[in-house]
Amino acid sequence: MIYFYEIAVLGSNLQPLTYQSTQNIPIGDIVNIKLRNKIKQGVVISTVQKPDFECLEITEITNLFLSKQMLQLGYFISSYYVSHLGISLSLFTPFDKNIEYHQPIQMIDDKIELSNSQENAYSFIKENKLALLFANTGSGKTEIYIKLIKDALEKGEQALLMMPEISLTPQMQKRLKAVFGDSVALWHSKISKIKKDKILQGLLSGEIKIIAGARSSLFLPFSNLGVIIVDEEHDDSYKSDQSPKYNAKDLAIFVGRTFDKTVVLGSATPSIGSYYKIPYIRLQETYFDTQKEFIFDESKLSINELILNKISNALTHNHQIIVFLPTRANFKYQICDTCAKAVECPYCSVSMSLHKNLKALKCHYCGYTQEIPEHCPSCKIGLIKNYRLGTAEVVQILEEKFSDKVIKRFDRDEITTETKLKTVLNEFNDGKIDILVGTQMLSKGHDYHNVKLAIVLGIDSVLSMNSYRARENALSLLLQIAGRSGRKGFGEVIIQTQNKEFFSNYMLQDDYETFLKDELEFRKELYPPFMKLAKVTFAHTNHNIAYKQMEYNIETLMKNQDIQVIGFGEEGVFKVANKYRYKIMLRSKSPKALLNALYHINSNCASIDMDTI
Structure with a gap:
């Protein structure tokens, strides 16, 4: 018997493609397929009837798969952030069928005593599965986090503590390990591949029960996640600047609501959206005078x-x-003392920064690096002076x-x-x-x-x-x-x-x-949390094509009564990596109306940023 499957090609902007196999493959399995004479990985997302065209054979069924929860979250990311499913699903680290998962209940002697105010905050969170811990610096929110993690482990569940990547310090690791021992692992971009593979094996086998990680840790293969804590929830680094332009904090809230998990947001300076929308408790009393x-x-x-x-x-x-x-770096701008022009990147419309250790100028957008010029590249005679520390x-x-x-x-x-x-x-x-x-x-x-x-x-x-x-x-x-x-x-x-x-x-x-x-x-009536914002960027190596794409879509969007076009024109940084960039800013009270408008953007050089910051 021959089965036909829709496959989302991982990391691809293509729509799902149909392939065939003589084997009955579960939904969520990751397979190898041939695409344009190259082997690609894809995810089986559905079984379909035999199409009226010939299909290629699935090359290999791997031992990897995405769980139902991963698929559901992937579909949400794809639909809400207006990205292709193959791109959204590529965010996830898959499960391995060869690793047998075992999550024993772990009793923990934490020896942490909470103050009265901490106890009140802890009780508030236990009563509200989604809560904001509005905690002053030094008020001891980490102790509350540890209590919540302990509760999860004693129920045989896993815990995720998300932090901005540059907050993932040895200090936090030390505090967690002091209570939870080797059940804890840190996950962020600076960890080597060998170390990541070891962490994944530990997470899948049940040896590791707690992940303290950056935004990418939300996509790890948790089989029984009980609590998600988003520390420093106000931080912009939870928002991805690559497609799909998701916000990990918002996705954590979605996971909590969809799959009935406890989600805690914590910050001394919470974002206005969280403060306005989420039940919160203040923790003002500090440990030290x-x-x-x-x-x-x-x-x-x-x-x-x-x-x-x-x-x-x-x-x-x-x-x-x-x-x-x-x-x-050393200076924000290098300015000519004769013509007052900055030394700009040849591929981006931004000034380059001086890096003395490299003895070079470097663009912080595309990474282009060049020698420090003796004279101004614009007027050829002026000397370059440094502006701004x-x-x-x-x-x-x-x-x-x-x-x-x-x-x-x-x-x-x-x-x-x-x-x-x-x-x-x-x-x-x-x-x-x-x-x-x-x-x-x-x-x-x-x-x-x-x-x-x-x-x-x-x-x-x-x-x-x-x-x-x-x-x-x-x-x-x-x-x-x-x-x-x-x-x-x-x-x-x-x-x-x-x-x-x-x-x-x-x-x-x-x-x-x-x-x-x-x-x-x-x-009020202008910006989030009262309104939804989105940005559409048109980028092309040909300046006229990018501009005309923007102009064409503005005319269409202006006819939509449910949204507002609140701005358009050149991006703040007009040229990046040799591409000219134009933008359209959109606003609406209705997320549905805004998404509908975004889905009708007609351009092959557009990128969409829903809930732009």
């Missing part, structure tokens, strides 16, 4: 005398210091001023491996580093108990971003960084800004909830 002094420096971006004196004073008292900038430049300045101190960078250019991440954090926590200079990695859930001075530079560049979320992002980031200073006792925070009125209004009150309420009033 802390007192902070905020110093607002209204000068322009620089390492000035005020900052140097404060650093000197902190070092005299053997205290550690963190310095934050939103910009990595970066992490490496700050390190250089501080090393000149404090030559006897140990100063290290903590950004994506410097921290390229898991080993480097562990080394720098361990050295800093052991007091071997005096000053740590970094980007947003500094704000991510690290406990620095001897930091008494936090310096925040360049926060105005975050506040002035062309985004409806600029105020939320800037204040949230500032509070997260400020929370690293004075974890025990007194701490100072220097904020270099020309927007003192905005920041001081909320920082001095230490009341992020007031900001959330104010911002909700501002967003």
Whole structure:
């Protein structure tokens, strides 16, 4: 007997294709098929009647498969984020039929005692299967997470603790392992393939019961997942910038609601959408008595005398210091002193950044690297001057001023491996580093108990971003960084800004909830969580084709009464990887109406970003 199957080709933009086999293959099995004389992997998504055309044979039935829950989530991702099924299903790490799963009930002696306020929060979460833990920095939300994980394991279930990738620190791993031993594994992009294979085998066999991971960990082969915790839920890194442009936090909520799982979102600065939509409990009481002094420096971006004196004073008292900038590398822009033009990437319409260690200019969009030019590429005569500080430049300045101190960078250019991440954090926590200079990695859930001075530079560049979320992002980031200073006792925070009125209004009150309420009033009838937003980007190596595709689709979209076209034109970064980019911004109160409009976009060079941030 011959069976016919629809196969979703993994990683492909093709619609499902029909193949045949003499074997009865279960739905969800991963098979090898021949496509254009190449062997590809695909997922069996349905059985079909014999078509009126000839079909190729399925080449091989592998030992791998996707579970029903994976398929259901994959279908949702495909439909909601407007992506092909083969792309959506390729997110998942499949099960292996050769590994026999065994998940024994594990009794755990955690020896963790919760305070009254923590106990109230824990009870609230137990009563609400979807809950937001709005917990101040240092209030002990990790202890509540551990209690929830313990509950799951004692019922024979697995647990997932999701964190932004750069929060996956040795510190969190150490805390979990102290309670759960070898049942814990970390999962993120810097882990080697050999280590990942070992973790997968442990997860499938039941030896590993807890995954602490970045957004990709949501797609691992859990057979009995009981609780999902999304820490630092406000963080933008849960949103993928590659197709499908899913949001892992939102998918975790979908999984919880669809499959009856407990889902907890946690943050000291929760996103406005979560605060508005999800039952929440405040956890304000902190473990340590802390007192902070905020110093607002209204000068322009620089390492000035005020900052140097404060650093000197902190070092005299053997205290550690963190310095934050939103910009990595040495300088944000290289500007000609004659024609005032920046050195741009030849493939992207963005300025290139100086990397002194590479002795080169590098594009942070496409990765293109070139030698530092002796003269301006535009006018051929001017000299290139540096504009705006970066992490490496700050390190250089501080090393000149404090030559006897140990100063290290903590950004994506410097921290390229898991080993480097562990080394720098361990050295800093052991007091071997005096000053740590970094980007947003500094704000991510690290406990620095001897930091008494936090310096925040360049926060105005975050506040002035062309985004409806600029105020939320800037204040949230500032509070997260400020929370690293004075974890025990007194701490100072220097904020270099020309927007003192905005920041001081909320920082001095230490009341992020007031900001959330104010911002909700501002967003009514305009932005999420009251409206749905989507962005359609048209990218092509031919400028005219990209523009005409945008223009054609605008005319169609303008006729739709259920959505609003709220903006269109060139993308902020107009050219990336030699492709010119135009965008259309859409808004609607109805998710269904917005998705219907997106599905009618007629272009082979369009990419869609539902719930764009």
